[in-house]
Amino acid sequence: MYSRTRKLPYSLAINEALHQTMESDPDVFLIGQGVKSPWYVGNTARGLLDAFGPSRVIDTPVSENAITGAAVGAAIAGMRAVVVHPRIDFMLYAFDPIINEAANWYYMNGGKASVPVVIWGIINRKGEQAAQHSQALQAMFMHVPGLKVVIPSTPYDAKGLMVAGIRDNNPVLFIDDRCLYNIEGEVPEELYEVPIGKGVIRKEGTDVTIAASSYMVYEALKAADKLEQEGIRAEIIDLRSLKPLDEALLFASVKKTGRIVVADGGWKTCGVAAEISALVYENIFHAVKAPVIRVTLPDTPAPASAVLEQVYYPGESNIIQAVKKLMKI
C-alpha cells in the first residue's frame, strides 16, 4: 500500500506528522508549553524549531487559557493550529476556549467560520505522579457537541490521526498516553491520514468483543493471547476515534460474538465505557447474550504510592477476569 515503511517510536511518528504537515502547508503551526523541551513533549517536537523557526514553533508562558484561545482564534483567522498540553490536567484551565468557543463556534455562527485546530493533551499516568499529573480526561471532551476526539494506540495511527486532525476543519482533541511514546511500530515515510471515526480490528475472534483504546489495546491483546490458550477467542477492537465512534464496526463485532467488555483508561461514571455500553444496549440489545462489563479506573483520584497504583490501574488481568465472568467460566 505504501512505498516505504520502517519502524518508528510513537513519539517520532507524531514528530514526523508535524514535520510533514508544516512542510506541506504554511498555515500549520505548533504552539504550547515546552515545545522547545523534550522534558515536556518528548521527541514529538524534535527538529521543528530548526526547520520552521520561532514564528511557527512557539513555546509559551504557563497560560493555558490564553494560549489555547490563541490557537482557536488563529484557526478562526484561517490558520491550522496545533496547541499542545504536555499534561492534560493543566488543559482544564482551557475549558472555556475549548468548549465555549471552539466547539460551539461553527454552530453558533451558522457555519460562517470554522475552527481547524488540534488540541493535543498528553496523559501521564503512573510514576507516582498522583491526582493532578495522571488524569485521563477523554470522556469529558466526548460529551461536547462540535469536538472530535482521537486517541491512537500505535505509531502508525499516531501519525495518521495527527495528520487527519490537522487537516480536519473542526476542533480535534488529540489525546495520547505518554507511556506509549517509546513503543515502536511500522510507519510509512509518506504523508498519510488515518480517517477520524474509523476503528480497527486488532485481532479477530468469535467469543467476545473487547473494545479498547490507547494503552488498553495492549492490555487487551495480552489478555486475548492468554484467553486463547484456554480456548476463548476474543476480538479486539481498537476504537482509535472516540468521537465520532465507529459504531458500525463495534455493532458488527458484538453481533458476531454476543458479548462485550469495554476497556478504557478513564474513570467509570459517564466514561467512554459507559457510552459504549449504552450504545450497545440501545441499538443491538437482542444481540447481547450477557451484560456488558466495563474495565476502567475506579471512581477515585489517582494515588501516588506505587502500591496503590498497582490496584488503581486496570490491565490484562482485569480484562481476563471480565471475559471469564461473561463466559461464565
Place this chain on the structure above:
Amino acid sequence: MRITNTTLRDLYHSMLRIRYCEESLVKPIESGEVRCPVHLCTGQEAVSAGVCAALKQDDYIFGNHRSHGHYLAKGGGMKEMVAEIYGKETGCSRGRGGSMHLIDPQVGMLGSAPIVAGTISLALGAALASSIRKDKRVTVSFFGDGATGEGVLCESLNFAALRRLPLIFACENNFYSTHLPISEIRVSNRIFEIGKPFGEQSFRVDGNDVLQVHAQAKKAVALCRRGKGPVFLEFLTYRMHGHVGPDDNIQGSHTDIRPKKEIEQWRRKDPIVKLEQLLLKKNMMTKAEIVKLKSLVEQEVREAHAFALKSPFPKKEELNKYVFKD
C-alpha cells in the same frame, strides 16, 4: 489632528445607524417578537464608530455580548443582524446565534460571544496569525470593564506583549459590570494602567467623544502596523439602557441600581448630539442635510426589520446542521 469632513460625516452616519437600529429593537423586545437576550449599546456608539473607522476592511475585530455597534461599524449588514436577532435563517448566523453571536468574516468581523473575556484570547490568536503570515493586519478585541476581572486578560496582555502582536485591547468602561459598580469589582478604576506593567502603550480616552476615540484608535493602529503593538485603550463611556434589554426588568423586577442623576449626567454627554453640534457649528453639515441623513438611516432600519420579519425561520429538520464542518 486633521480630520476630513468626509470622515466626520462618516463617523456621524456610523453612530446614527447604530443608535437608530438599537432603539428600533426596544418595541420588538417589549412585545416579545424579539426573544433572545439583547444587550443594547445605546450611548456607547462612539467607541464602535471611532475605532472601526481607523481600521481597514481586512483588519479583524472580535466582540462580546454587547456587539451590535462593533458589527455595524465594521461593515456588517444591518439586515442580517436584525434578522439574526429575530432568529431567522437569513440572519448573519442563520438564526443559530442570536444577538450575542454576530459575525461577518467578509468584513473582518470574526465573531462575538458573551462569555466575559472569552474572545480576548481569540483576538490574541488572530493577531498571532497576522504575525505568522506577516500580513500587516491589526486585530481589535472589544471587551468591557467586567472582563478585567478575568485572568485570561492578564495572560493575553503578557503573551501579546512578549510577541509584539498587532493587537488593540479596547476596553469599554461603562462603569458597571452588569449590576455592580466598578468600585465594587476593582481596587483601582484606572483600567488603562493594566497594560503598563507589560510595557504596552496604554491610554485612557473619553469614549463619548468620537473624535478623540478615532484619533487614539488611529495612533494605536499605526503603532501596531509598525510592530509597536500591542496597545491598550480604555474608553470611558456609559450605556443608556440596562445591562440586558431596554431596561433591567428581569422577571418583573427593576434591577438597574444606577442613580438617576448619574444617568442624566451621561445623557447630556450623548456622543451623537455632541458631534451633531460640532458639524453644525463648523458648517460641515446643514440642518437640512442632517434631517435628510436621519431619515435615510430610519429607512434603512425599517427595511432591516421588514427583511427580518418576512424572512423564514430555520427549518426544524436542520437543527443539527453546522455541528461539524465537512
